[in-house]
Amino acid sequence: MTAAHVAERTQASTDRDDRAIAAQAIGLSKTYGEGGALVTALGDVTVEFASGQLTAIMGPSGSGKSTLMHCMAALDTPTAGTVIIDGTDITHLKDKALTRLRRDRLGFVFQAYNLVPTLTAQENITLPMDIAGRRVDAEWFDTVVDTLGIRDRLAHRPDELSGGQQQRVACARALLSRPAIVFADEPTGNLDSRASAEILAFLRASVDDFGQTIVMVTHDPSAASYADRVVFLVDGAIVDDIVKPTMAVVLERIQELDRPRAEA
Amino acid sequence: MWRVTLRGIQGHLVRLLLTAAAVMLGVSFVTGTFVLRDSFDRAISGLVAGSSAGLDVAVRGTEIAGGDGARARLPLDLVDSLSAVPGAARVSPDLRGVAIIAGSDGTAVRNSGAPGLGFAFSDDDPAFTLIKGRGPVGAGEVVVETVTLDKGGLEVGDRTRAVIGGETRHVVITGEVEFGVLFGATAVLVDEASAIHSFARDGTVPSFTITAADGVSQAELRASVAEVVPRGIEVVTGATVDAENESSVQQGLGFFTTFLLVFAGVALFVGAFIIGNTFSMLIGQRARELALLRALGASRGQVLRSVLGEAAVVGVVGSILGMGLGVLVAQGAKLAIAGLLGVDIGTSLPVTSSTLLISLAVGTLVTMASAILPARRAARTAPVAAMRGDTPIAQKGLRRRGISGAVLLGVGVGLLGLAVTREDVPWVAAGIGSFVAVMGMLVGAPLFARPVVRAVVWPFVVVSGVVARLARQNALRVPRRTAATASALMIGLALVAGISVLAQSVKASITEGVSSELTSDFVLSGGQSPVPPQVATEASKLSEVSSVAAVGLVPVTIGDFSTTAAAVEAASMPENFTVSMAEGRLDSMEGDRVLVDRTTASDNRWEVGDVLPATVGTLGAHDLVVGGIYEDSQAFGTHVIVSRGLYEDAVPSDMQTDLQVYVAAVGGADQAQLREDLDAIVSPYLVVSVMNASEFATAEGTAIDNLLNLLYVLLLFSVVIAVLGIVNTLALSVLERTREIGLLRAVGLQRRQLGAMITVEAIATAAFGAVLGTVLGLGLGIALQRGLEAQGLRTLGIPWGLVVLMLGASVLVGVLAAVAPSIRATRLNILAAINRA
Known part of the structure; x- marks a missing residue:
């Protein structure tokens, strides 16, 4: 580890201190199988995600980056450790409470958009609010829709939308309930570069303009460069943490991380 | 490709089993119906043989034309000449009629729907065996059949009432007999003198049963008997009687089995939709897999055969399960028949190889036929579909389907409408119309x-x-x-x-x-049982009663037109019924002058005053005169009304029972009191009840x-x-x-x-x-x-x-x-x- 990196990490920790923490994992582990066949997806990970930041989680395939996100997003249950979301320890919550937590305080953007094909774009956007039986804030709805530029697409069904448009609808859905955190799982994985750039610009803007907290799993260095901070995972452990990453720095880190693996 | 088929089945086992369950239910009806029919067949052959025990030759009157199988009766004294026939070991007149006994609770012992029969008791009659007590002697003693006894909660030695040939008697049960076969009827036996008094009042009987002496064949005896009987009397062998009985029972069952098969058809037809639906969904979900097979070089035929193979397996499995269930269905039906009708049709459940083959073939073929359309769609899957992501939801051509559905529905309704409104369109068209309408609804749904x-x-x-x-x-x-x-x-x-x-x-x-x-105040009716004529006679004596209309039935044939006519006294009608005359006068009905309803009259082009050659009851070649034409009536449900005088001439006296008796009270009479009095009149007859309109x-x-x-x-x-x-x-x-x-x-x-x-x-x-x-x-x-x-x-x-x-x-x-x-x-x-x- 170079001196520069150490300096950056110190900077990152001081940066964190003056921000509230949106989500936090303490000693988080996730293992599959038993005995000799034991596979460790996450090994004793402790990490915090600050409010009002766009954090990217990166790492090679099988590094545990998705598992980390799923555990933090109350979609998966860890084997050990604690997850605190927006001040709530969710580790021992039952399905019903977890479902309500996801519904009311989390937002999701998936790689494959995951819109309900029978509903129009507008219905998809308001779906979590409708499920909760909550009134949609019309002003906020207009703001989100106009920011994403999908107003003229609201009456269309997903199969009538392009991939980029579908992902923008998914973003609007995630943001509408003003969640504590939006989790985005490879949000640009299925998109071409132009559509990717649009989505990332929107995510960035929602952090800057609306103060939204976003945690995004990605393997795309250009996507990571939009983030305030990048957390690198390898073999279920955090190996690096960069604040204000540039694309060049991210690429360099990836190559460094890959090298020992290639040599071994 | 077989491996692909098998893997396909493994992968969707639960779903295919559900599909098989639909096949199973349909097939169970088919199997059940056939098993039931076979066990009926078997039971009937046994029963028919049992019912004619001791009957080697039957002597009976000829069938009355248009009499619905009724035969002319024979004089009782024919027994003397028959007994003299060489080779005849035993000759007995068939003394039988209606007899009902009251159970321990005072009400009639009935076996739902089945008749209550009365017979003459004879020690040597092979049709039944005395299993307890002794035979009846004199008018105050009866012997009762064992199941009847049981049902009524009676025992040998009990005193009770019985209605025998329309007469109520207080009787002592002196014995218990067991019959070979009764088809669920109840049976009460009296001594021969009582039987002649009750069942052969006018000295006639329906037939004679002759048992052959040892070594004399049925045919030989028949020949000898034929020589002594007068012309116009039938002499047939026991075998002939058996065959006749069997075929008449089969005819009744034919309706029953057709009925069950119709339901089997409905079940399978409905099942076919589910099978087709399941397969098209399975195939829709496997579109990528099938396309991959195609891309890897499988031909359309191979994909088609693979899917049909799956259907065949499902069909066979469903059919086999259905056969098992069908046997249970048949068993259940037999228990139901035994419980409801008291007809025991044996314990065996014959499952023949033809039953199994038909069931298997029907189930498998229906399944495969339902899978053909989805299978063809599967075979048409383009190999390139394997490369696509999500399989799009096919949403094509609902309009075409809607149009064909609407057309079918229209044609069906139209046909039905024609059949319903136009007399010249046969009724079959209504059936076809309904079917087409249902199909249209299915298509257009x-x-x-x-x-x-x-x-x-x-x-x-x-x-x-x-x-x-x-x-x-x-x-x-x-x-x-x-x-x-x-x-x-x-x-x-x-x-x-x-x-x-x-x-x-x-x-x-x-x-x-x-x-x-x-318009009458009360109706006296015995449901399925006839009302003894004494009821009407006694009711008319009551002071509160103004008029009594006793309605009897008699078969009438006029040319090609056969019907059952109501026999009512013209004078009793106006107070009890509203009859509006289209032509002629109601009171013109007298003797051979009859009334005909308007539809029948116009169908046959009869007019008032026409003389019609006819047969009425036992009266062959008897001219009737159209006395009047009345508006179609619901109250009678018959198309012809004849006078009581004609009825008494045409129907043997012991069969002159009434279907119903209508009673009109005098103005201002106390209804409750009248009802009480009528109850008192009918109560001895056990099965007759008093009802208001x-x-x-x-x-x-x-x-x-x-x-x-x-x-x-x-x-x-x-x-x-x-x-x-x-x-x-x-x-x-x-x-x-x-x-x-x-x-x-x-x-x-x-x-x-x-x-x-x-x-x-x-x-x-x-x-x-x-x-x-x-x-x-x-x-x-x-x-x-x-x-x-x-x-x-x-x-x-x-x-x-x-x-x-x-x-x-x-x-x-x-x-x-x-x-x-x-x-x-x-x-x-x-x-x-x-x-x-």
Whole structure:
């Protein structure tokens, strides 16, 4: 580890201190199988995600980056450790409470958009609010829709939308309930570069303009460069943490991380 | 490719088993019907042989033309010349008639529907055996058949009442006999003198039974007997009698088995929709897999054969299960018959190889035929589809389907309308029309899915908002599929609704007819049993009674026209019935002058004063004169009314019983008192009851209710199949929408809400089928009622209670069907579901 990196990490920790923490994992582990066949997806990970930041989680395939996100997003249950979301320890919550937590305080953007094909774009956007039986804030709805530029697409069904448009609808859905955190799982994985750039610009803007907290799993260095901070995972452990990453720095880190693996 | 087929079956085992269950239910009807028929066959051969024990030669009168199988009676003294025939070991006149005994509770011992028979007791009669006590001596003693005794809670030595040949007697039971065969009838035996007194009052009997001496064949004895009997008397061998009995029983059963097979057909037809539906969904989900096979070089034929192979396996498995269930169905039916009718048809359940072959072939072929369309679609899958991502939801050509459905529906309704309104269009057209209309509804059903489902789900949307809206969208996603799933319920309920409209109309017409045409205060009726003539005689002596109309029945044949005529005294009619004369006068009916209803008169071009050569009862070649023509009447239900005088000449005195006796009170008479007095008159006759007009109408309707209940039980099968179909479709839908369900759960849909969503979808599907079926059934029922208006079905009755019940029950069907798929969906792992390819 170079001196520069150490300096950056110190900077990152001081940066964190003056921000509230949106989500936090303490000693988080996730293992599959038993005995000799034991596979460790996450090994004793402790990490915090600050409010009002766009954090990217990166790492090679099988590094545990998705598992980390799923555990933090109350979609998966860890084997050990604690997850605190927006001040709530969710580790021992039952399905019903977890479902309500996801519904009311989390937002999701998936790689494959995951819109309900029978509903129009507008219905998809308001779906979590409708499920909760909550009134949609019309002003906020207009703001989100106009920011994403999908107003003229609201009456269309997903199969009538392009991939980029579908992902923008998914973003609007995630943001509408003003969640504590939006989790985005490879949000640009299925998109071409132009559509990717649009989505990332929107995510960035929602952090800057609306103060939204976003945690995004990605393997795309250009996507990571939009983030305030990048957390690198390898073999279920955090190996690096960069604040204000540039694309060049991210690429360099990836190559460094890959090298020992290639040599071994 | 066989491996692919087998793997396909493994991969969708549960779903295919559900499909097989639909096949199973259909096949079970087929198997059950055949097994039941065979066991009847076997039992009947045994029974018929048993019933003619000791009968080597029968001597009987010739059949009366138009008498519905009735024969002329023979003089009792023929016994002397018959006894003198060489080779005749035993000659007995068949002394039999109606006899009913009161059980320990004082009411008649009856075996629902079966007659109460009386016989002469004789020690050496091979038809029965004395198993307890001794034979009867004198008018005060009887011997009772063992099952009858049991049913009445009676024992040898008991004192009770019996109505024998219309006479009430106080009797002592001196013995118990066992009959070879009685077909469920009750039996009371009296000594020979009493039997002659009761059953051969005018010195005639229906026939003689002759037993051959050892070493004399039936044919030889027949020949010897034929030499001594006068001309015009039939002499037949026991074998001939057996054959006749057997064929007449078979004829009755033929109707029964046809009836069951019709239901088997309905069950299989409905099942075929579910099978086809399941296969098309399975294939839709496997489109990529099939395309991959094609891309790897499998030919269309191979894909087609692979899918058909799967169908064949499902068909065979379903058929085999169905055969097993069918034997149980047959066993159940036998128990039901034994319990309800008291007819024991033996314990064996003959399962012949032809039954098995037919069942297997029907089940397998229907399954494969239903899978052909989906299989062809599968074979047409383009190899390039393997490279595509999501398989698009096919949404083509609903318009064409809607048009063909509408055309079929129109043609069907049109045919039905023609058959109903035009006399020159045969009734078969009504049947074909109904069938075509049902097919049209089946074909066009997807087009109705949107409005009906929207309407049905509306209340749920009001209550639960987005969950119900999602359910509605899911139900409407593939209208074809929803329609096919709902078709089972649709057909079943269309049948129920149609038949119920007819039944309700029959009841309403009876009530209407009774209230508008019956002016008498009371009706004395024995239900299926005749009313002894003494009842009318005694009732007319009561001071409160102004007029008594006793109605008897007599077969009448005029040229080609055969009917059963009512015999009533003209003078008694005006006070008891409203009869409006179209031509002639009511009181012109006297002697050979008869009344004819207007439809019959115009059909046969008879006019008042016409002389018609006819046979009436036992009177051959007897001229009748049309005395008057009356407006068609519901009260009689007969087309011809004859005088009592003619009736007494034409019907042997011991058969002169009344169908019903109508009693009109004098003005201002105390109804309650009159009822009490009438009760006192009928009570000795055990089976006769006193009813006022509305009770009478209700009693007439009861028989229809019993028939309806049987139908409902059979149609329950199609409801069971419908539930299976909905379960199947929902299970497949849940699988198809795994990702979507994962997403909904991720963004906050609770398990309970997910379950509710699937349940509402199921309810929407079931209610859709129920609504379509009910509307169709009501429509067909109403059309048929209109068509039968001239036949006496004048009042339309719509069973609204049943309609509400059916629609309500369909909601329940939906809830039931959703249970398993809901559980499955709520247990899905969210992550795995979202990330599913």
